[in-house]
Amino acid sequence: MQRDDDLFRSILFEFEKQEDWLVIVPETLGMSADERRHLGHVQLLCDADLVMEVSDSVYRLTNSGHDYLSAIRSDTVWKKTKDGAAKVGGMSLAMMRDLALAYVKQEAAEKLGVKL
Numbered sequence: 001m002q003r004d005d006d007l008f009r010s011i012l013f014e015f016e017k018q019e020d021w022l023v024i025v026p027e028t029l030g031m032s033a034d035e036r037r038h039l040g041h042v043q044l045l046c047d048a049d050l051v052m053e054v055s056d057s058v059y060r061l062t063n064s065g066h067d068y069l070s071a072i073r074s075d076t077v078w079k080k081t082k083d084g085a086a087k088v089g090g091m092s093l094a095m096m097r098d099l100a101l102a103y104v105k106q107e108a109a110e111k112l113g114v115k116l
Contacts, residue, residue, distance in 0.1 A: 005082060005096065007041050012069045015051065015061040023059045048093045071100040077107065
């Protein structure tokens with residue numbers, strides 16, 4: 001399975017919109033290929049400390065996950081981040097986070113007239 005950065009972003013948005021801070025992800029038995037792919041990406045988000053498994057099949061968005069989601073919320077910043085990763089032939093999730101944060105800082109500095 002190849003990582004899908006758009007799916008990562010989509011999953012983080014799914015976690016954020018939940019009313020509860022705990023998100024239950026179904027068992028793999030009987031899952032479709034798409035559902036298994038989704039769960040695989042949730043596990044990768046756990047590996048990156050953006051999501052944390054609280055108990056069997058129950059997850060939560062971490063503070064780092066909230067920070068990354070805030071950085072990539074803007075479609076403009078997300079596009080710049082993906083384009084930047086493509087220019088160098090791909091990036092780790094941590095590098096994409098750093099790049100997105102750099103674009104957000106750049107945007108904030110321009111809008112606020114301060115150097116960050």
